Amino acid sequence: MKPLDPRLLRHARSARTFVVLAALLSVGATLAVIVSAFAIAHALAPVVEGRAELVDVLPAVGVLLGAVLARTGLVWLRERLGQSAAVATVGELRGALLRHATRMPHRWRVRRGDDVTVLATRGLDDLVPYLTGYLPQLLLTAILTPIALVVVLRLDLISGVIIAVTLPLVPLFMWLVGVTTRTYADERLAALTRQGSQLLDLLAGLTTLRALGREIGPGRRVRQLGDAYRRTTMQTLRVAFLSGAVLELLASLAVALVAVEIGMRLVYGHIDLTTGLTVLILAPEIYLPLRAVGAQFHASTNGLAAAQRTFEVLQEPLPAAGTRPVPAWTRLHLTGVGVRAGDRGYLAPGNLHAVVEPGCVTALAGASGAGKTTAAMTLLRLQPLDDGAIRLEHDDGSTDLADVATDGPDGWWAQTSWVPQRVATVGGTIASHVGATDDAIRDAAAAATGLLDVVASLPRGWDTPLASGEGGLSSGLSVGQTQRLELTRALVSGSRLVVLDEPTAHLAARDEAAVVDAVRAVARAGAAVVVIAHRPTMLAAADRVVTVRSTPAPEPTTAPVPA
Incomplete structure (x- = not known):
């Protein structure tokens, strides 16, 4: 320097x-x-x-x-x-x-x-x-x-x-x-x-x-x-x-x-x-x-x-981002989706085909390293594709290429929610974290995900303070309860697509059942839910189970040298 x-x-x-x-x-x-x-x-x-x-x-x-x-x-x-x-x-x-x-x-x-x-x-x-x-x-x-x-x-x-x-x-x-x-x-x-x-x-x-x-x-x-x-x-x-x-x-x-x-x-x-x-x-x-x-x-x-x-x-080039509004869609079609795993010579995921639609829970299953998280990142527009395409299906049955270079990620993120294994909070209260402007809408969403019972058991209710940090809730909420908190937030925001990463990992059977019910409630509310899952209970609750695999990466093509 x-x-x-x-x-x-x-x-x-x-x-x-x-x-x-x-x-x-x-x-x-x-x-x-x-x-x-x-x-x-x-x-x-x-x-x-x-x-x-x-x-x-x-x-x-x-x-x-x-x-x-x-x-x-x-x-x-x-x-x-x-x-x-x-x-x-x-x-x-x-x-x-x-x-x-x-x-x-x-x-x-x-x-x-x-x-x-x-x-x-x-x-x-x-x-x-x-x-x-x-x-x-x-x-x-x-x-x-x-x-x-x-x-x-x-x-x-x-x-x-x-x-x-x-x-x-x-x-x-x-x-x-x-x-x-x-x-x-x-x-x-x-x-x-x-x-x-x-x-x-x-x-x-x-x-x-x-x-x-x-x-x-x-x-x-x-x-x-x-x-x-x-x-x-x-x-x-x-x-x-x-x-x-x-x-x-x-x-x-x-x-x-x-x-x-x-x-x-x-x-x-x-x-x-x-x-x-x-x-x-x-x-x-x-x-x-x-x-x-x-x-x-x-x-x-x-x-x-x-x-x-x-x-x-800071000098690393950012992915292209456009400003075209994201058109309304009824289904997402993943066709031959592949992402290179660095320089390791294979795609993870590779040749992935799946249909994601509102009202359904789609589980991504597969071996560790197969590319389940990367596949979820492609749906969230956080990872560009190296192969295949993601297409949007509209009400009239027509399809449109979901191109982040023309749509831009901001419009897409406005209608998506991402729920990681360990939820990060930035302070405030449970009510401010959920973000509802109408108490009736908030209570209905919390009732659907089971969060309302959790809030009722807390001395300060919706005014219970949250600590800043990863999974750090001063109220002493469990990991499963924080998952229900994030699912409630997704319901209140009206997210069209909700992606979860192993929401039932490391949970006891009772908490696991509550989170699975909350995931199903989000799907019934009209959201397209995609879950990265390993545990049998979550896989059994899914409407579709898509197996994610890695495949060898194709050799790069080179143009012929003119004679």
Whole structure:
């Protein structure tokens, strides 16, 4: 990633605003530094040379005090703005990342989901040091260093030439060290991604592992990943400390060289004390922003690596999306539907034929990995087809190709509902989650799905609060009850197509029967229900059972080469 990547400014409005404000504050800080140098020199030189009393230099002292206060205030304001901009920028990038990822095909999310999860949670938080430390210092360097150097050249050509010759050595060493640090930062982020993926897999399968008595074994692998993350972090810190010492030594030697030559010329009277003091005060200030940039760079490398990965995700092309309204339909016909399983050489699903119609429950059955979830994603317009087609049948018996490129997914999603195994809630109450504007419609839908009995058993009824998170209901609702909650929501919204992923998985027999009845109630209300199912009870309750299979992927055809 570049020191100031244009993609950051393009995707985060807060970053653009902060860059402008930080540049203006840097101009003010630069003027304060230069004024301070002149004020100190004009206050000390006359007193040292005996040309003035202390009272005579009080105006210069007053100017110095004002410049110091102005510089302090500008730095404080820049830091406050930097903290606010960092929080807002990380939030904007996280939102853009999640919105982009949710519009990508299902198979892409399966492949890159762990990477997106790490970036959206821990990864982008590392961008805060870049925005609060590195970027402001970079802007200050770009403004203060050249302006102060020009002032020194105007005051004393010899000192200005020495600074101009030694100054490029600092960014040169920064670049050499930065290449090594970036490698360690990339390795650290990769280790964090692997660790996060392993933990997600472990937590998802912890119930099964514990049932089999294998919950201890994966801990060894997690510990190894943690050690790898610790090693890469320590390597980054080691390089940061060593490079910081190198930059400090280089800048100190350059300033010392300026001080020695000014001292020699003061002895022989080749430069006056006021000019010499001004140059001596400005010389460290010229190197200081570069040294600060070098120090802040190492703290921001992890964030830069995360931002680079985020921009790579945001540059992934989205599926085509049109704006044509979705025409009314009475049936969905899946004809020879196939989706490539990455680069594994087969379609999952492959050659899938099915009819989905309102009032019926269609179950997708088959072996694990056959493509049942992917088939459901094609119905939800979350996964484009590689083979076959989905057609809409209308009242007059005619059919129309369901083309996401012309229809657009938004119109389709407005008439569909997706109920995963573990329901995610965003707070509020049960009533607000269901979303009905009419209590009679809400109660009728809840009665059909069995949710009304659940609500009646709760002390606060429909006003029972829901916690934010996956399956996290502060009311203590069971998994089966949350499934009925989502089915009620689908009934209230009038969804034409309702897709469920294993709604009875891990449920006791009583809860399973209640969820099956709720699924049947949704179908009786006129929705086309598609269920990914394994358990016999759910399969027996379905009107149609479609077996999903994987098939070998056809070889890509190539056009003949003209003779």
